[in-house]
Amino acid sequence: MKLTIKDIAKMADVSPGTVSKVINNKGSISADTRLKIMTIIDETGYQPSFSAKSLATKRSHLIGLIYAGKENVEFNHPFFNQVITAFKNSIGQLGYEILIFSSNQSRQDKEDYLKRCKHFQLDGCLIIAGENIEEAVRELDQSSIPCVGVDIALSGPKSMYVTTDNSKVAANVVEYFYLQLYRNVAFIGGQNYSVISNIRKESFIRSMKNFGMPVRDEWIKYGDYFEESGYQCMNEILSQRPYPEAVFAASDMMALGAIRSIKQAGLRVPEDIKIIGCDDIEACRYSDPPLATVKQDKDKMGRLAAHMLNDLINGDIESNSVMVDSELVIRKSCMKE
Helix, strand or coil: CCCCHHHHHHHHCCCHHHHHHHHCCCCCCCHHHHHHHHHHHHHHCCCCCHHHHHHHHCCCCEEEEEECCCEECCCCCHHHHHHHHHHHHHHHHCCCEEEECCCCCCCCCCCCHHHHHHHCCCCEEEEECEECCCHHHHHHHCCCCCEEEECCCCCCCCEEEEEECHHHHHHHHHHHHHHCCCCCEEEEECCCCCHHHHHHHHHHHHHHHHCCCCCCHHHEEECCCCHHHHHHHHHHHCCCCCCCCEEEECCHHHHHHHHHHHHHCCCCCCCCCEEEEEECCHHHHCCCCCCEEEEECHHHHHHHHHHHHHHHHCCCCCCCEEEECEEEECCHHHCCC
């Protein structure tokens, strides 16, 4: 029969809390009591459970990972996958494990994140942005559970978020095209209700107008960040003349789809149409031609999220937000022929 912390406490004639303090080397326990308990543990071969180790510290050392939104990103999405890998490595070094919340549609309580966090006694949560954010995510954000969001603005008393400065992302792309003497530029964004995409779109339009570059409604299209939508959006743009000189796609995957569409139309990249994506996923280096992009520092975002969450848990930081700078990476897809 597997022994529990209560069994050890009964043998030692002390409370389970006292046993937990000895296991975790916490609190002021007399030398005699400590020796008595450790002797029993040694003789019985007792292995303290994860929950037993947490009794004294009131910490589970578990972090919840939530893919927010009724339309959430997929586990294998290149951008978020790299952010989460960096987060996982950093949070692990800080002594935490990650519990991924299922988004299985059959779960009746799948959106009751606060209830599930309390059930698992989570120390905090990492929330990954999606679209159509559930009210349950907002409820969790406003609770006392520390939360850090990636590309989702949180405002709770124990919440922070990290994001790329998405306004600068678009502004830098437009400025580059302007300096290269390309004036007729199209934009392919995410869903027309996507917060991040709309920040980029609004900055794109504002920057175009600031440089006196024409903004054409028929050259502003909405995809879903994935390749097929970029292909379809580009098909629509090419369905009528004149063609744009250049295209800015709000994700690399949509940019790769746009390149496919341009080639199928008998046009060339970059000779006929230049294109710049966003994210700097691995595939950019191996596409034909190699894709120019706005590099988001995915590793830094993941590491920042981990340390911010740890500081929130330990009460070492006040709620705030952090914007990470991006970098325009020029490759052949937008170079002069």
